[in-house]
Amino acid sequence: MHFQYSSAEHQAESAMSGMWLFLAQEILFFGALVFVWVYCCYQHPAGFRLATQHANLLIGSINTAVLLTSSFTFTAGLLAIERGEPRRLIQACFATIGLGVVFLLLKGVEWFKDVGDGLVPGAHFSLTGPDSGGAQIFYVFYYVATVLHALHMIIGIGLVLWIAWRARRGDFSRAWSTPVEVVGLYWSFVDVVWLTLYPLIYLAAL
Amino acid sequence: MSVTVDTPRVSYLTEENTIGSWLLTTDHKRIALLYFASITGFFFLGGIAAALMRINLLTPTGAIVSHEMYNRLFTMHGVVMVWFFLVPAIPVTLGNFIVPLMLGARDLAFPKLNLVSWYLFMTGGLFATYSLFAGGLDTGWTFYTPLSTDYTKGHVVAVAIGIFISGFSSIATGVNFIVSIHRLRAPGMGWYRMPLMLWSLYATSVIYVLATPVLAMTLILLGFETVFHVGIFDQRLGGDPLLFQHLFWFYSHPAVYIMILPGFGVMSEVLTTFSQKGIFGYKFIAWSSVAIAVISFFVWGHHMFVAGTSVYSAITFSLLSFMVSVPSAIKVFNWLGTLHKGYIKFDAPMLYALGFLGLFTIGGLTGLFVAALGADVHLTQTYFVVAHFHYIMVGGMVSAFFAGLHYWWPKITGRLYPEMWARAAAFLIFFGFNLTFFPQFILGYLGMPRRYAAYPPEFQVLNVLSSAGSTILAVAYLMPVFYLGYSLRHGARSPSNPWHATGLEWKTQSPPRTENFPIIPIVTEPPYNYPRPEDRTRAA
Amino acid sequence: MTLTLTSASVHSAEVDALLAGLLLMSLAVLALVFGLIWTYAIRYRAGNTEDRGAIGQKSWRIEIGWTVATLVVFFALFVWGADLYVRLYTAPGNALKIYVVGKQWMWKVEHEGGQREINALHVPVGRPVQLIMTSEDVIHDFSIPAFRIKHDVLPGRYEQLWFNAQTPGSYHLFCTQFCGTDHAAMIGEVVAMQQADYARWLTQNGGSDTLVAAGRDLFTRYGCSGCHQAGPTGGGGTVRAPSLNGLYGSPVPLADGTTVFADDKYIRDSILLPADQIVASYAPVMPSFSGQIGEDDLIKLIAFIKSLAAEGPS
């Protein structure tokens, strides 16, 4: 406990508030991207429709389910430690990490296929025709959004690993599990970001 | 009130003095000093660029540098001054030092994050300045596309990365301040018992946290566009150059209020102390800070009145721009009300503060000229705009910074500075500033465009006048370096409350101990609880 | 040292009036603020033992008072400025059209009669002039301080600016949007002339061709006439493409069921990105001319196609 706090509870709630404020910042960060998406989609509706038809809906949908499940497993781990079961928390952490890695692997496969199909904005973009310009802008948005989301996932996996390590050291107990809760907020928020991106990328302009 | 000069043997300055103890400190006061050193460096770097520009403009054809060099100079001046001086200046130095002391807390909510934010700032700052020197950049600090993405030879991406990294330091500081103000107030300190400095830093932090991420995303897209030429901002590929301007100004207009809001906070502290009288209209000043933080997000379109946006958008943003100036006007009136029936003393911080009041009022009023659509068409992109925002940012913000620096100097260092030198510098800054920038209003009205390395000869007289003023201003800005430096070793020891001010920071020793308060104070009275004039008369 | 700027157009006096209004209001506020600072500084200095009496307890009436006063004044200024702005940018229908292309770092001007000039613009007084402007590279800004007008010139779009010059004379023309190394050299001259002088200037600088004639030449040279019918006799050998007679200013039904209005931008887009808007019942066979036709040639082609409006649909 830092010397500026009066109690552990005081510090815990400050940490939680800090994370929520950080998430508000994240809303604006990804929100700017959604703004760009809306702005450009309005100017190139046909191009965005064309591009959406070439997005990999199958992998995208599986990944959504994977991510939702990972959020579920981590929250289950949080419930476990709040009942004083650190072993269960560690198991939940590894389940979460596993699902996160599956998500990233599938994402990698998707990117690999996209690149193979020539869906890279630039001179060799494979979707030709009148709506090519709009479709390219869509794919810029697609790559920026998915890469940034994947970076958040990688940071999240690191944080969950850290939680598992501290849980093994016996840092958490029924009385005190603030870091688990803070990391849970972050992990679920990354989930929320994906739930916003998923319809925009794969469905909205279908 | 009796003044005892206690000479504390132990303070945050003396506790441990290894290099490691400074570079790895989590003490907010030491981090503030680290920031002081860096900010000063960036200020003089940006200042040198400005001085060279003013020398160049002595003759119509450009006295010393080529057009290309001139363009690089104003880009460096803009980038360094905006992101590495003005935006962080007051919050990370004075704010970092004073927020926990004012709250009656022992540190900020997240001390390690505070240190990380300094390292992020230095990483970004050094990276950006290195790129500015190594390759040069000639896009102006605004990076307008497609000039920046397709036509310039400079290091756009490198500078953007530098700004991007230091942006996270702003976010970290903002999160730290907001959570600290919510969670670490001393017992008894309700919201309306907080000093107004805290209100304005709170409002600043809101903008830090919610506007900076948009800039971060904008810079990512700008970098993408520059490297891969993907077409978000490129009209030839179906993009829209105005989209960049929308994104850029969504951050950069609120950023203007990041620069001036902390200055408002310093004003409220200094004016009450040197009037020895409570603030006039506490709640109005407090809530006008919050109102500015909110409305400042609604007005960015006024940078684009002649840029090709829709007429409806222009009219909406013009109306909202007028609205944002109302809370600023309320503040000025309330400060005047504070002087009324006070016991005014003219120490150096007060002189800087009165200078601020005058210069900021001029800056604010000329802002109305460019908010009024029909007038903006003529004045925008000219020296009128240059003069307007320098009145706010240099006349206003830098004056407030100096006011705050002198005001809290005894608390920070435990020493008093040479008063006469400080007063002389305050006068010289006011005079030099007006001589530099007032002619630019006229130049702007006459139509001289900004960012011109050379100009038609009829503008020369006013330009020479402005350059002459800038030499005075340069000397005036150097003076504090010497006399404040002198006071560090030779200044008289300061008592804990040299100005007879209220506020928790004056209740602890000067300089404070690492833990600020041996016992956490309990607040039992409103801020600025100076004796009322009628009570003084009765007592006398 | 001159401290005044010539007021040379119909609107410059109006802008000056607005500026004067703003200046008066500012001076009043400044007088108040500086006056109060000085008064209080002298009267309430710490050493002065003057009886300060009691300070009022309730301040909210004063607060509401000055807030409302500020709001009212600001709103009036807003309306004044917005009204002027709308008129500054709404060109009358009968304006003389002149075409402007900005590029790093010069202004190219083309008159309807084919006269071309660089970094100079000759205009008649007493007659509305509308500039149709575009850029070949970065964003520029066309600014004439003596007329109190300016507007950004964007690549890929036509922007417009209009004025009605009143006083004959020669005035500065600046680029006021930073556009690269020689931004400061992108200066030109606007020459406002009596209408008779302007007419003489036009004939003396007659140019070889009018814009329309030059456009007709280009129409053949770029091979447009191979497919499109233009004029009573010209072109349209194999009827694969829509006729251009009477096209300008008329509604065009598109293949996707929508209808667009054939204006300058539509024609420009159709040349550069023909596949974007396919005319109903035609095959999308036209190649893109993006990157092959410069902005000044586009202006001539559009002028030519525009001239076909009079032919009526055939």
Add this chain to the structure above:
Amino acid sequence: MSGWPPLLVAWIGLLVLLALELGSALLLHLPATASLFGMAQAAIVVIAFMRIRRGSPLMHIFGAAGLFWLIVLLALGNLDPLTRTDLIVQTTGNPR
């Protein structure tokens, strides 16, 4: 909301919503519905996994502030492109 059962219900609900989202997009082709489903899912995550109802008022304020400023960005940012009119050059004697 605490304990296992509500958590499980939330998870199943999320997957059902995902299926509905996918189905409606593929069958109905209404652009807005997918985003609505996405928002509903996000709300469930925020309530069930991020446990917003247990949070202090402060956390609610922070979250709401993020959303509010996002709406400002989207609303005012799209004002210009949605109302922009391309230049229509009027000609004299135009047969229109």
